[in-house]
Every structure is written in structure tokens, then in C-alpha cells.
Amino acid sequence: MKPLLELARDWRVLLLVVVAFGLAPGVVLRLLVRAYPRDHPRREELLGELYAMDFVKRPLWVAQQIETAVFEGLPARRQFGAAQPLEEIGVPRLIGRWGGDASSVQLASILSDIGRGLPGVRLRGAKMLRTLVFEAVHATHGAILVVSPGKSESATQCDIPLDKSSPHSERSLFELDGAVLVDTNGSCYAAGVRLELSPTRTELCMQGGARQMAAWSYLAAAQQVTVVVVVSADSVVSVLSNANKA
């Protein structure tokens, strides 16, 4: 008993207790609710419940929410990432344009633009995407890289469908004439895809080369939130997105 009393006199122990039982439940719960997609009502609901209950019950209740976050929040997030609702899709727009040398700073900026162009979607394959963007930027005659959360319908038109066992290296993907299609895990599922130019949609971009026109046209017709990275023959990189909140 005596050591316990001595501990209580120590200000650091007292501070730890105050943080753990006073501040931590709210902080921990705020971290846990991040398992849910951004607009999920459970995020606010759990916080509302926390501050309405007795102070002493909060730590235990927050601990119980780990299960809620893991078994309800994470599946909801996965589902959200797999299928973006249509209302998230907007008019295609330019997110960023980069030129000159393909330094690591520029690569990071392009990846950041890709992330901005896919709001609410987690880029699980960021490392692979970085490699693909690097190869696209270094492609001799320019390139088109299409990134979307799920497999695009255009994959049915692809000239060379790929799977994980394909012997094609990342560099060889961009040697093919056509776009490279990847998902947000960084998995390439098609290369050499001809992006069809829709005559009714070319008014979206009256300037720019054939790649730019094809990218704008593709984005306008896409059924999910998509980012297209266009690399011109003179190494100018344009990042385009059709996301509403980009």
C-alpha cells in the first residue's frame, strides 16, 4: 500500500493517470473511428456516445470499440474503396502539370497529385505506383498511365491483358503502344490499351496532343473515380482526374 501512495505523489504518475483516463479515451476513439470511411455516420455517432456517458466508463467502452472498428469499420472502408459512388465523379480536370527532369521530388509530387485525384481512396500500392510513374516518365515516346480503384471496363478492349504471372517488366509495359491500366494496389491489369476518342467529348480539351485528348475523353466517360497520368514526348507530365473533390 505504501509504495502505491508514494507513486500517487509522483507528478509524472499523476499526469499519466490524468492522460490515460481523461484525455486518452477521446484521442484513442478519434483514431479508431478513422477505420471507417470519411462520411460514415458511425464516426460521429461513437464520439457523441463517448461524451454522453459517465467519465469512468469511457476507457473500457473505448477499448470495446476496437472490435467495432476492426469488424465494421475496415470492411466498410474496403467496400467504399472498391466501389466509389457515382456522385463522386465530376467533370475531368487538370490536377497538376510537371515538366523538366524526373527527379525524386517531381515523382513525389506526381504521386501526391494521384492521391489528390482519388479522394477517399487509399493507395495501398504506393511503392509499385512510384515505380510505374518512374517508368512512364522515362518512356522514350511518352506514356499514359490510368489509375482507378477497381478494374476498368476498358480492360475488355485491351490488346495485351496482363496478370501477376506475366513476364512483362514495368519498363516493357510502356514500350507498348497504348495506355497502362493499374488499380490502386499498384497491380497492372492491362497494357497497350487504346483509349477511344469520343467525338462528342473532344470539346473538353481542344488543345493538346492525341494523348491528352484521349485522356480527357476517357475520364469523361469513366464510371468510377479515375486518375490519368499523361506523359508527352517532351516529358511534360499532366495528372488529370474526374473526382468531384479533387
Added chain:
Amino acid sequence: MRLTYSLLQVALALSRDVVGNHWGYELSKASGVRSGVLYPILERMLKDDWLTDGWEDPPADSRRPKRRYYRLTDKGRDQIGALTQQAAVDARFASIFWFAQ
């Protein structure tokens, strides 16, 4: 909706006040069902139109976030009545009714 022990406990907790608002934490306490199981059940009930939901008007003197409430619909009241009757003759759920007496 498949009749389970947890679903029945939540249904019984809801049926204690068929016209009022229910809160997640209060339901968890009343039913004895932990949050990780309760919230998916409430979500299914919302989807099947057994419940409606909304956000409370917080008291003027309080700065806490709004709570979400759940309220039984007419369909929900009927379904919960049917569910309780079905469970009452099912031996698996005898203990719930025995403790409730």
C-alpha cells in the same frame, strides 16, 4: 433477418420503449450485447426499415457532439413482435425469457 441470441436481446431492449428514441450505448447496456455486435445489427435493422435514425438536438449548455438515435418504425414493431413470438417457442432462447421474468 436470421434469429440469433444477440438479435433477440437487441429486439427485446428496443421493445421496452416502442415509441421513444434509443441510443447505441443505452441499447448496449440494456441488451447486454457489446458494441461490435450491436452496431452491425442496428445497421441491418436500418436497411430493412425496422428502424429510422436521426441526430439529437444537443442541450444548449452542452458542447458535446450530437448523438445518433434509433426509433422503431411500424414495420419494426411488427417484425420485433413476430420475432419475439418465434423465439418464445424456441428452446434455444428459453434462458432469455426465463431471466426476463
